Amino acid sequence: MQTVAEARERVDRARSDSELQAALxxxxxxxxxxxxxxxxxxxDQSIALAGRLGDSLAQAWARHNRGWALSALGxxxxxxxxxxxxxxxxxxxxxxxxxxxxxxxxxxxxxxAGDTSTALEYFDRAAxxxxxxxxxxxxxxxxxxxxxALSRELRHREAVDFFNQAEKIFxxxxxxxxIVTTKINRGFELLDMSQQEPASEHLxxxxxxxxxxxxxxxxxxxxxxxxxxxxxxxLLSRVHAVESRFDLALQHGSIAQQFAEEGGFDxxxxxxxxxxxxxxxxxxxxxxxxxLMSSTILAANMEENGRGxxxxxxxxxxxxxxxxxxxxxxxxVSGIPPPRSRASQPRSxxxxxxHDGPIRS
Numbered sequence: 443m444q445t446v447a448e449a450r451e452r453v454d455r456a457r458s459d460s461e462l463q464a465a466l467x468x469x470x471x472x473x474x475x476x477x478x479x480x481x482x483x484x485x486d487q488s489i490a491l492a493g494r495l496g497d498s499l500a501q502a503w504a505r506h507n508r509g510w511a512l513s514a515l516g517x518x519x520x521x522x523x524x525x526x527x528x529x530x531x532x533x534x535x536x537x538x539x540x541x542x543x544x545x546x547x548x549x550x551x552x553x554x555a556g557d558t559s560t561a562l563e564y565f566d567r568a569a570x571x572x573x574x575x576x577x578x579x580x581x582x583x584x585x586x587x588x589x590x591a592l593s594r595e596l597r598h599r600e601a602v603d604f605f606n607q608a609e610k611i612f613x614x615x616x617x618x619x620x621i622v623t624t625k626i627n628r629g630f631e632l633l634d635m636s637q638q639e640p641a642s643e644h645l646x647x648x649x650x651x652x653x654x655x656x657x658x659x660x661x662x663x664x665x666x667x668x669x670x671x672x673x674x675x676x677l678l679s680r681v682h683a684v685e686s687r688f689d690l691a692l693q694h695g696s697i698a699q700q701f702a703e704e705g706g707f708d709x710x711x712x713x714x715x716x717x718x719x720x721x722x723x724x725x726x727x728x729x730x731x732x733x734l735m736s737s738t739i740l741a742a743n744m745e746e747n748g749r750g751x752x753x754x755x756x757x758x759x760x761x762x763x764x765x766x767x768x769x770x771x772x773x774x775v776s777g778i779p780p781p782r783s784r785a786s787q788p789r790s791x792x793x794x795x796x797h798d799g800p801i802r803s
Contacts, residue, residue, distance in 0.1 A: 582611035
């Protein structure tokens with residue numbers, strides 16, 4: 443998988459319009475996680491150039507890539523329109539790889555919109571053409587996204603099984619970043635299971651090992667490892683919280699938030715901040731909680747993070763109850779800005795971690 447720098451270099455080296463168009467498609471793909479807005483702009487250029495060249499297949503791949511970036515930005519209707527347009531072209535040409543990857547992307551859009559049953563149907567439809575195309579990486583991606591959809595339906599054991607299958611494929615392909623992705627997903631899923639199933643406390647030990655492995659991988663990945671480090675420390679902080687080691691939970695949560703903010707992973711940063719807020723309230727540090735509450739609600743409002751605002755509202759109520767228990771003046775919390783309602787659906791933690799993004803032409 444090309445880095446952004448490598449993809450930009452390929453654009454600079456292009457000596458013909460066809461080379462430039464293919465390079466722009468690759469650059470849009472490489473930019474997907476780092477800067478989805480720029481990914482859309484680059485994909486726009488690729489689509490326009492493919493149109494001038496009369497290359498409808500190249501244009502379909504560029505639309506497919508733009509659809510992924512639009513989905514990352516929450517522009518789901520536009521993303522679906524791009525993927526359906528690409529699917530039509532791929533079906534005309536019996537292009538199995540394109541059909542499979544576009545069905546997978548459409549399923550992901552439905553998952554983003556909260557329709558996990560339809561998402562699972564599209565992932566199932568994608569499996570056959572993906573197998574025919576011989577794309578092992580794509581098969582691993584389907585397994586990974588299926589695990590995410592099952593996670594949303596709280597089918598934890600099934601989700602873990604799919605993450606395990608995906609991880610084996612990525613290991614065989616020697617794809618370290620996707621291996622880490624599936625480990626992160628599996629770790630959060632096992633942690634949920636440890637909370638909901640009796641006699642499963644041993645799972646937290648397994649999750650702690652996964653978190654430490656992820657952190658180690660993040661350290662050897664250089665600047666590109668910031669998201670890995672953010673997720674690794676976030677997972678480890680939750681393990682410590684489950685074990686009521688709130689000092690360590692807050693310590694690793696703070697590290698996770700720092701890496702998330704530095705890497706521009708705003709939704710993850712908000713989620714980690716909410717974790718820290720919850721644990722700060724639990725240990726009775728109401729002064730610290732007031733400070734965290736104000737900054738977290740402000741960030742969630744700016745990101746129009748509906749789920750984050752709902753959770754912040756719940757924690758705000760916990761904070762007020764704690765203040766009353768300690769007989770503190772209501773003025774202690776009166777400076778907290780009220781959350782505003784927004785029916786947005788931010789990407790879940792597992793989905794942020796595992797989103798596999800656009801496929802190059």
